[in-house]
Amino acid sequence: MKHLKILFLFLLFLIVSCNGKENHPYTFYYWKTKLKLDNEEKKALDKATVPYLYTRFFDVDKVNGKFQPVAVITKDQSFQTGKQIVPIVFITNQTLLGISAEEIKFLAESIHHLIQKKSGEYQLKITDEIQIDCDWTAGTRDDYFKFLKELKKVSAKKISCTLRLHQVKDKKQTGVPPVEKVYLMCYSTSSPLEKSDKNSILDTEVLKSYLSKIEDYPIQKIEVALPIYSWGIVTNHLKKHKLINxxxxxxxxxxxxxxxSDNEAEILKDGFYFGSYLNKGFKIKVEEISNEQLQDVIGFLEKKIPHFNIIYYQLDSKFVLNRKL
Incomplete structure (x- = not known):
């Protein structure tokens, strides 16, 4: 009888192990210049199981040789949430080209001060983490890594950064950032402005190829950013492309x-569509991500990355409505 009980428990364990699905805590990126939330966005955010909202504060670019904050956030009264805010700053790669040690220090101090100013001005409850988003390259990696260290020093915060697919695949060239935590961007697998039959937001086979050795990436904590956004790619008579979000x-x-086809159409009549004037003969290709694609990526990564959180890009009623997360 005792043996039968042990056997039953073992079989039950096997069934649960095979059918069990890891429950990943999740939240969202917020990437709009004006902080505001409608009812659908508030509902989605309230349901999110991670107590943070990853919020872009501003971009940094180099304009006429000078560092400039670009598209700094403003705040609407509707932006009320119990989530803590993780500030994010996007830095263009060109900002880091030819940067001096003095400029690295100035940049780190300026970014920290502007984050503090905006969080105080808008009474945002920010965390002890700052996330930097930068598509750094082999040519800018050393200065970028120095900047990350300097920002940690001047802010006394935990510094994290985004990690793109090519930066994983080509880590010998692009290096490994000096942070304790990275956010793996599982989207933008190709350019939407190039003619291709692939989904440029997320092609799971391309992603799996780039991340085939992600388990060897030498940073202990990896969180996962997944796409829930969509767009239309418009192609004109000259085969030039533009995006409509x-x-x-x-x-x-x-x-x-x-x-x-299921996701393509040709315009039959000149007119305004989706806020743009489009001519007869223009073609529109819609790219969006299914829940099945997301589950495919999650299942793939579960075999390689232990216990990750998911941050969906991005929080917008157009993208969260009727989506099972």
Whole structure:
């Protein structure tokens, strides 16, 4: 009888192990210049199981040889949340080209002071973490890494950074950032402005190829950023492309469009569509991400990264409505 009980418990363990799905805590990125939340966004954020909202504060670029904050946040009264705010600063790669040691220190101090100023001005409850988003390259890696260390020093905060797919695959060239935690950006697998049959937001086979050795990446804590955004790629008569954000396949159901495929259509009549004037003959290709694609990526990463949180990009009622997260 005792043996049968042990066998039953063992079989039950096997069933749970095989069918059990890891429950990943999740939250969102917020990437709009004006901080505001509508009812759907508030609902989605309230349901999120991580107590943080990753919020872009401003970008940094080099304009006429000088560092400049770009698109600094403003705040609407509707932006009320119990989540703590993780400030994010996006730095263009060109900002780091030819930067001196004095400029690195100035940049770190200026970024820290502007974060403090904006969080105080808008009474934002920020965490002890600052996240830096930069598509650094082999040519800028050393100065970028010096900047990350300097920012940690001047802010006395925990510094984290984003990690793009090519920076994982080519880590010998791009190096490993001097941070304790990175956020793996599992999207932008190709350029949307190049003619391709692939989904440029997320092609799971391309992603798996880039991340085939992610388990060997020498940083202990890796969180995962997944896409829930969509867009339309418009192609004109000269084969040039432009993006229209937040389009879905439903937007192609239009009497002025001729469906080419499930996610493509040709415009039959000149006019304003989605805020842009588009001519007859222009083509629109919609790219969006299914829940099945997200689960495929999550299942792949579960075999390689232990116990990660998920940060969905991005919090917008157009992207969270009716989506199972």
């Amino acid at each position: 937040a389009l879905s396949k439903k937007d192609l159901e239009n009497p002025s469009f001729k469906k080419i």
